[in-house]
Amino acid sequence: MVQFDFLTDNEWEAGFLLNDDKMSATFDGKGNWLETEKEIGTEELPAPVTTTLADNYGDYEIKEAAFMEFPDHTCYEVTLVKDKAGLELLIDSNGVVLEKGSEEEG
Numbered sequence: 001m002v003q004f005d006f007l008t009d010n011e012w013e014a015g016f017l018l019n020d021d022k023m024s025a026t027f028d029g030k031g032n033w034l035e036t037e038k039e040i041g042t043e044e045l046p047a048p049v050t051t052t053l054a055d056n057y058g059d060y061e062i063k064e065a066a067f068m069e070f071p072d073h074t075c076y077e078v079t080l081v082k083d084k085a086g087l088e089l090l091i092d093s094n095g096v097v098l099e100k101g102s103e104e105e106g
Helices: 047-057
Strands: 003-008 011-018 021-028 033-040 061-069 074-082 085-091 097-104
Touching: 047 074, 047 085
Parallel strands: none
Antiparallel strands: 003 011, 011 021, 021 033, 033 061, 061 074, 074 085, 085 097
16 A cells, blocks of 8 residues: 655655555655655664664663655655654764754654
């Protein structure tokens, strides 16, 4: 089953299962592919990513992880929680944090 969600007027997302993996793909308003996201277990994170998490965010718990593909690169999205606050990180396969944002726990 495929589920479609409009994220904005110019962007939409399709959620689906592929070989029992939960995935989503995002497209712009013209149908151009923007990104694909695949949920993964924390044991699937590469060693440099887990080292960065342990060294810099050791007091956080990993809530979820995903492998992300973009037209020009790949990375890992990791959601961390501590108390009622959370962080969302994009980390490349070498363990370099590309982007960091906060996330409210509901």
